[in-house]
Amino acid sequence: MKRLDDLSQLATRETADDIDARRLRYVFNLSTIVGGLVLIFFAFRQLGSEDHRLQLVLIAAAAGVWATFLYVRTTQQVVIGVRIASALVALLSLALVYTGGLENTGLYWVFPLLFIQFIYLGALPGLVVSTLILTATGTLLVNSDAIPASYSYAEMSRAMAALLTLMILAAISEFYRQRSQVDLSTRHTDQVIEAVTDPLTGLTNRRFLDGFFYPECRRQESSHFPLAVITCDIDNFKAINDKHGHQRGDEVLVQVSTLLRESLRGSDVVSRVGGEEFLIMAQRAKRKSAADIAEKLRQRIENLEIEGLPEGISASFGVVVADHYSELKAALLNADQNLYRAKNEGRNRVVADQ
Ligand SMILES: Nc1nc2c(ncn2[C@@H]2O[C@H](COP(=O)(O)OP(=O)(O)OP(=O)(O)O)[C@@H](O)[C@H]2O)c(=O)[nH]1
Structure with a gap:
């Protein structure tokens, strides 16, 4: 709420x-x-x-x-x-x-x-x-x-x-x-709330980031930066859908969304930006704590108990901290690249810029 x-x-x-x-x-x-x-x-x-x-x-x-x-x-x-x-x-x-x-x-x-x-x-x-x-x-x-x-x-x-x-x-x-x-x-x-909210999970979507959050970051730089940009992607989600059905897949998305929302501060932004991909923006975060946040989330997702899914799930994370608004665009790209590396290095892990 x-x-x-x-x-x-x-x-x-x-x-x-x-x-x-x-x-x-x-x-x-x-x-x-x-x-x-x-x-x-x-x-x-x-x-x-x-x-x-x-x-x-x-x-x-x-x-x-x-x-x-x-x-x-x-x-x-x-x-x-x-x-x-x-x-x-x-x-x-x-x-x-x-x-x-x-x-x-x-x-x-x-x-x-x-x-x-x-x-x-x-x-x-x-x-x-x-x-x-x-x-x-x-x-x-x-x-x-x-x-x-x-x-x-x-x-x-x-x-x-x-x-x-x-x-x-x-x-x-x-x-x-x-x-x-x-x-x-x-x-x-x-109407605006509907347009910027993902109907399945209730999280904000990409439109919210583009239309409200990024402009707000530019306007109020000091209250947002350093900004931790954390990308999160559920591992092998296609296999979950294929094995347990699309509906179970939807339930996984809802449970992961709730977990992310409840594990973060009210001021942090959690958006669903793709099918099984989430973008987290933790405001005024330090480099070390950004990686710690992602690691905490990774562990919680790994321990998440989902009915009908005894093998459980995992997620990979890419983490970058932007110190200023001018670095935000590059940080988003780098966080994606880090996520890509986490996937390539075996999934269920956090890759952060040092
Ligand atoms: N249940 C459900 N599935 C979705 C939704 N949106 C996207 N998907 C599915 O998510 C799957 C994503 O698969 P991939 O992009 O191959 O990724 P992955 O299987 O998670 O593999 P890695 O990301 O490499 O670990 C696709 O099968 C999509 O159909 C949704 O809203 N609900």
Whole structure:
């Protein structure tokens, strides 16, 4: 199970989380840059006005969103940036309702600003923040005599009803968007796991090595190297199949796979890379311990008791240690050559580079 957890982490890393984080980053960048420009545009349109309150609000909001944009550019803290932007947008919404905005159109601008809360925060936090904004807006409108803006009763009641409807629709839409994204990501993860898992033994396969493990070795060189590359091949497997049948042969493969998996550390990678051939990658292993690991495995396979196979089985091993990622390709070839030598020298043995 642990193996599958590791795989699922690897499989999801490039998909759901990253794609959604990218979506949020794009929306944040676009909304803060364009939003700031729109605010400045309206602030300039207010130049002639005697009341400078709205102008100040618009300029302060533009400065705030641009500063948040710069903060995210330098720190890469998109989630914090989005929360700050959400707070600024909430304050701007209330300031527009309070001042009345340009020619008393403040209430209309609350619509897009409320919608942005859902894009920034998602369904539930968006609902909480927009409920607070609507409550505060309602409070200001109930006390409309005490605020500079002047709205008619019909305008206020229609705006509140429409805002409430928008909030509910936006929450439902965002909720289902998030849910379908989780569904898609789970489906994708399942497909990736299936593609990189050998169906007979449950071990990882060559696709896992090529698609995930080797790239990970390149990215995180220090946590993988020195890397012991151990090739393992069951001896005379064709004879086992011929004598005991293909099904018994399959059982041998399953038992050897379980033995390999259980004999190694959770961080070691065990893959079935051919019919009766396995590739083991022991991370941060020393030259001597790599050969010892292979020898331990050889002995355990030799002592494995398999029902209906009284003569038992054996396996040959080729071992090489790669100190750096640049040596990995050559190490894989050399490990194969060592395995070939082990077969030629009589099988049931370990051949390791000194
Ligand atoms: N039961 C079973 N057999 C398989 C599977 N995949 C490959 N094989 C068989 O494994 C056998 C491998 O035979 P060879 O490559 O000649 O190797 P070997 O007999 O083990 O001989 P050495 O490797 O030289 O010791 C072939 O007969 C394949 O048909 C599988 O999934 N299940």
